[in-house]
Amino acid sequence: MIQNRLSPLSWLIPLIWAVFLSGCDPKELANTFPHKPHIDQGVTCDVCHEMQDNQVTNPTLETCLTCHTLDEDRYQKCQDCHNQTSVEWNEQSLITHEKMLRPFLPKDWEDISYKHGEHLKDYNHCVDCHKGVEQSTQISIENLPSMKTAMAVHEELGLSNDCEACHLELNSFTPPASHDSRWTETHGRMTEFTGTDSCLLCHQEETCQLCHATQKPRNHSNLWRLKTHGIQASFDRAKCMVCHRDDTCLVCHQASSPPVPPASYHTPDATCLSCHSPLAARGPKPRPKPSLYKPMPHRMMMGVTSQKCLECHLF
Amino acid sequence: MDTRETESPEAEQPAAGGADVESAAGESGSPEKSAWFESMKVSGTLHSSYQFRSYDGRDDSDIYEYFSLRLRDIVKDRVDGAFSLFWHEDLNGGSTLKGSELYDPFLDIDQADSNRFRFYTGYLDFKQLGFEESRLRVGRQFLEDIDYAHFDGASYRFSPTDPLEITLFGGRPVTFYSSSSGDAFYGADVRYRFSPQTKAAARYYRYDADPFRDDLAAVEVWHMFMPELQTHAEFSLLDADPYLFQNDWYYRWDEYDFDIVAQVVRLFSEISDQTINFNPYFPVMHGYEPFTYGSTLFTKGLNDWVSLNAGFDFRVSDGGLDPVAEYTNRDYVRGTLGAEFYPTRQLTLSVNGEYWSVDSDDEFTGVSGEVEYKPTKQWTLTAGAEYGEYIQEYMDEFLLFFGQEEVFRITPDVITYYARVKWQPTSRIYTAARFEVEDNSLENDNWYAFQLQVGVNF
Numbered sequence: 001m002i003q004n005r006l007s008p009l010s011w012l013i014p015l016i017w018a019v020f021l022s023g024c025d026p027k028e029l030a031n032t033f034p035h036k037p038h039i040d041q042g043v044t045c046d047v048c049h050e051m052q053d054n055q056v057t058n059p060t061l062e063t064c065l066t067c068h069t070l071d072e073d074r075y076q077k078c079q080d081c082h083n084q085t086s087v088e089w090n091e092q093s094l095i096t097h098e099k100m101l102r103p104f105l106p107k108d109w110e111d112i113s114y115k116h117g118e119h120l121k122d123y124n125h126c127v128d129c130h131k132g133v134e135q136s137t138q139i140s141i142e143n144l145p146s147m148k149t150a151m152a153v154h155e156e157l158g159l160s161n162d163c164e165a166c167h168l169e170l171n172s173f174t175p176p177a178s179h180d181s182r183w184t185e186t187h188g189r190m191t192e193f194t195g196t197d198s199c200l201l202c203h204q205e206e207t208c209q210l211c212h213a214t215q216k217p218r219n220h221s222n223l224w225r226l227k228t229h230g231i232q233a234s235f236d237r238a239k240c241m242v243c244h245r246d247d248t249c250l251v252c253h254q255a256s257s258p259p260v261p262p263a264s265y266h267t268p269d270a271t272c273l274s275c276h277s278p279l280a281a282r283g284p285k286p287r288p289k290p291s292l293y294k295p296m297p298h299r300m301m302m303g304v305t306s307q308k309c310l311e312c313h314l315f
Numbered sequence: 316m317d318t319r320e321t322e323s324p325e326a327e328q329p330a331a332g333g334a335d336v337e338s339a340a341g342e343s344g345s346p347e348k349s350a351w352f353e354s355m356k357v358s359g360t361l362h363s364s365y366q367f368r369s370y371d372g373r374d375d376s377d378i379y380e381y382f383s384l385r386l387r388d389i390v391k392d393r394v395d396g397a398f399s400l401f402w403h404e405d406l407n408g409g410s411t412l413k414g415s416e417l418y419d420p421f422l423d424i425d426q427a428d429s430n431r432f433r434f435y436t437g438y439l440d441f442k443q444l445g446f447e448e449s450r451l452r453v454g455r456q457f458l459e460d461i462d463y464a465h466f467d468g469a470s471y472r473f474s475p476t477d478p479l480e481i482t483l484f485g486g487r488p489v490t491f492y493s494s495s496s497g498d499a500f501y502g503a504d505v506r507y508r509f510s511p512q513t514k515a516a517a518r519y520y521r522y523d524a525d526p527f528r529d530d531l532a533a534v535e536v537w538h539m540f541m542p543e544l545q546t547h548a549e550f551s552l553l554d555a556d557p558y559l560f561q562n563d564w565y566y567r568w569d570e571y572d573f574d575i576v577a578q579v580v581r582l583f584s585e586i587s588d589q590t591i592n593f594n595p596y597f598p599v600m601h602g603y604e605p606f607t608y609g610s611t612l613f614t615k616g617l618n619d620w621v622s623l624n625a626g627f628d629f630r631v632s633d634g635g636l637d638p639v640a641e642y643t644n645r646d647y648v649r650g651t652l653g654a655e656f657y658p659t660r661q662l663t664l665s666v667n668g669e670y671w672s673v674d675s676d677d678e679f680t681g682v683s684g685e686v687e688y689k690p691t692k693q694w695t696l697t698a699g700a701e702y703g704e705y706i707q708e709y710m711d712e713f714l715l716f717f718g719q720e721e722v723f724r725i726t727p728d729v730i731t732y733y734a735r736v737k738w739q740p741t742s743r744i745y746t747a748a749r750f751e752v753e754d755n756s757l758e759n760d761n762w763y764a765f766q767l768q769v770g771v772n773f
Contacts, residue, residue, distance in 0.1 A: 141542070142511045172742035173692040181655060181665045181685065182624065186612065189576055192563045193537065193545045196459050205457075206383035206399045209435050210362055213401045214381050218683070218701060222370075222762045223729040223755040225423055228705050235630065235645040235673050238595035244424075245465075246592045247493040252427045 034137040043067075045126045054117030111167050119157060128153055147201050163202075172202075184217075188242060212243045354391040359384040362770040368421060371760040373413065375421040376406040383436075395440040395450075401433040433491055435465075448480075449473035458484055461520060462593050465489040466500050478508040488522070488592065498590075499523040502531075512539040527590040530554055543567040557583035559596070572616030580608040604644050605633040612651075620658055624667075626651040646674040663687040678706040695737040704728040729755035743772045 038048075048059040061070075068074065120126075127134060129145035136143055145153070154161050163171040170176055175183075178190070191199065199207070220229075233240060240248075362381040368374060383399035403425040412419055419426075438454030451471045458464040460482070468486015475481070485501030502520025509515065516535040521528065533551035540546070547563040560581040567574050587602035596603050610628030617623065629648040653667035669681040685699030705727050733751035740746075746769050753762040 146511075173739065180622070181663065181687070182653065182667070186576070189563070189578065189612070190565070192547045192578075193539075193565050195537075204358070204360070204383070204385060205397070205459075206360065206385070206436070208459075209399055209401075209457075210360060210381055210383065213433065213435070214362060214364060214379055219681070219703070221701075221703070221729050221731055221755070222420075222753055223703075223727060223757065226418075226420065227727060227757060228707075231673070231677060231679075231705065231707060234643045235647050237643075241593075241595040241597070245490060245492075246597050247490050248424060251424050251492045252422060 033139050035133050036135055036137050039134045051117060054115045056116040111170050113166060113168050118159070119153065148197075350390050352389060354388045356387040357384070358387070358773060360770060360772050362768065365767045367765045369763040370420055370758070371413065373420070374407070377403060377425070378406060379403045379425070389439075393442055395442070396438065397440075398437045399435040401435060403431055428492060430491070444471075446473040446475060455489060458482075460504055460516070461502070461518060462591070462595075464500060464593050468500070480506040484520075490592065495524070497525060513537070522590045524590040524592075527588055529589050529591055531558065531591065543569060553584055553589065559583065574614040576612040578608075578610045582606050606644070607631050620656060622655045624651070624653045624655075648672050661689050676706070680704045693739050697735040697737070699733055701731045702728070727755060727757045729753060745770045
């Protein structure tokens with residue numbers, strides 16, 4: 001059994017993480033392009049992002065060179081960044097920056113099929129989805145539309161909000177990859193990060209209740225229900241509270257009392273032996289001094305009514 | 316699981332497929348009355364479940380119903396509503412006690428409760444009251460941001476400026492099995508999103524239930540360093556004393572298809588007579604003494620068709636409580652190990668194991684395996700087995716009476732076989748049937764169960 005001396009480990013782990021991460025600035029790698037000065041100069045979106053085949057393209061180096069000159073300093077800037085990301089840089093290649101932008105995109109975006117041409121009435125609407133891009137000094141996920149934004153725009157444009165409208169694989173029959181066979185056990189932890197907002201993109205508020213009210217966890221077997229759940233409740237009852245409340249114990253135990261606070265459970269109509277049977281007889285450890293209780297040959301009394309117990313045990 | 320093409324209520328989208336309901340008032344053409352119900356969209360869920368159990372020559376039949384209703388735009392962009400209810404019925408009724416049995420073998424939470432209805436939610440949302448981004452929710456509701464508090468009352472959520480969100484709330488807590496008469500729950504929550512990656516919240520709430528009155532204050536921070544690396548931390552005070560610290564981490568190492576979820580919890584204060592009954596650390600069985608809890612969960616994809624997972628968690632109490640309370644605050648360590656195989660897109664095989672060791676000598680070992688076959692989008696066939704073995708120690712009080720403090724070890728074990736068929740003919744309708752056999756060493760006979768579920772999302 002682990003000892004109390006392990007306790008400091010629990011503090012060290014986040015500390016180590018914090019130190020490890022303090023020098024990590026993932027934005028640095030792609031912190032190369034400021035939209036703001038370009039837009040301030042009156043450059044409209046379509047100057048750099050041309051529409052081709054219903055898609056908005058990224059600028060080529062040639063596009064940049066219509067205004068800029070590729071002097072030594074600027075060339076070095078490009079090289080610095082490309083060296084960091086091990087991306088081969090070719091003066092003639094398209095500047096898609098895909099590999100550098102990739103870390104900023106959520107993994108689930110691989111499932112997205114998106115054509116700008118279907119959405120844009122004109123280029124004045126870019127900032128409806130790419131909010132804040134006109135003020136941005138670096139390329140960031142902050143300027144990409146969230147699913148919530150995308151759905152609002154779809155509604156405004158009269159486009160479908162069905163899953164298939166944007167997702168290649170995900171739909172009401174095919175849940176996200178994160179929803180694997182252990183998802184029923186792990187989804188609660190993940191909502192620590194996401195909150196319930198992301199759940200509500202597909203589910204309704206009541207969905208939580210639907211499962212938590214009607215679906216029992218796998219380990220809630222009949223043996224668990226009748227005999228062994230009290231063991232786990234003795235060390236890990238926080239998990240019970242995900243679905244249950246403190247008064248849930250009362251529902252069954254007011255008729256069959258467990259060895260817990262007498263004021264709550266040792267009511268006059270309690271049935272002692274259903275709980276104080278040998279299975280539950282170990283009780284607190286170390287046990288109270290014998291002088292504090294009056295041991296009875298309980299096994300001999302199996303099958304009798306609790307009235308017999310009440311001859312000695314007063315509530 | 317309920318998946319559908321509807322979206323966040325906050326996005327104020329119509330429920331896909333939701334029926335438009337025209338009211339009589341709308342048909343009358345009166346401008347005032349037509350505002351109500353004219354553009355209302357109705358959606359919801361009706362879930363029905365029938366369960367049959369058989370044991371030792373006796374059987375039990377129950378039905379469970381869950382119904383939820385969501386009314387959007389009762390008044391367009393102004394009023395929404397929601398309602399949900401759970402209802403259960405024991406079709407057999409009466410006791411099935413046999414011989415010297417002390418309790419009904421079919422007794423469970425639902426059957427033991429004389430109140431067959433659980434009224435989960437029933438509220439109206441009044442939007443754009445005072446602020447454009449606001450809603451006043453009145454009625455029975457959950458407050459998911461605050462320990463999933465369940466109460467009858469009102470909550471007012473508003474955003475005076477875009478990244479700032481404030482919620483004021485108050486009411487009477489809901490308890491299904493006991494009285495909360497005279498209890499009260501109220502407080503405030505403030506959230507601010509510094510950037511799409513960083514959000515923070517501060518909250519205060521108070522719970523009154525004679526003779527206790529507890530104040531809880533907390534600060535909470537979420538930060539996404541990048542999509543692959545996220546963290547969440549919470550620190551709270553209970554009655555002005557340090558109460559709870561929790562820190563969660565998520566990291567995905569894309570290059571190696573490796574996920575880590577880690578959590579640390581520290582309970583600073585002894586929890587004994589507090590009133591916060593919806594809080595996980597409410598002292599259901601004696602008090603909680605200060606403890607440290609830690610857990611990690613690793614998931615590793617070996618390739619496109621195999622993934623492994625492993626977890627470890629522990630709890631260490633500070634010690635010092637009286638023996639009775641100590642018994643319900645036991646230390647433990649737990650380990651889990653699992654694997655999933657996807658030989659084809661239609662087939663999934665999973666194996667999971669779990670072991671925990673509880674102070675001082677109790678143990679549990681569990682192993683489960685499952686095969687899931689999905690020949691089409693609509694059909695899912697599952698078969699599996701689970702095995703669990705408990706090791707528990709106890710002192711026989713009969714021998715104790717004669718001065719023999721002998722410790723006995725019992726090892727109840729249970730094995731369950733099950734098969735499940737799920738059919739989802741459309742995205743709105745689902746049905747499932749499950750059959751299982753449970754054999755445990757402490758019972759005279761096997762348990763047999765059959766469950767049939769039908770649900771519709773409308």
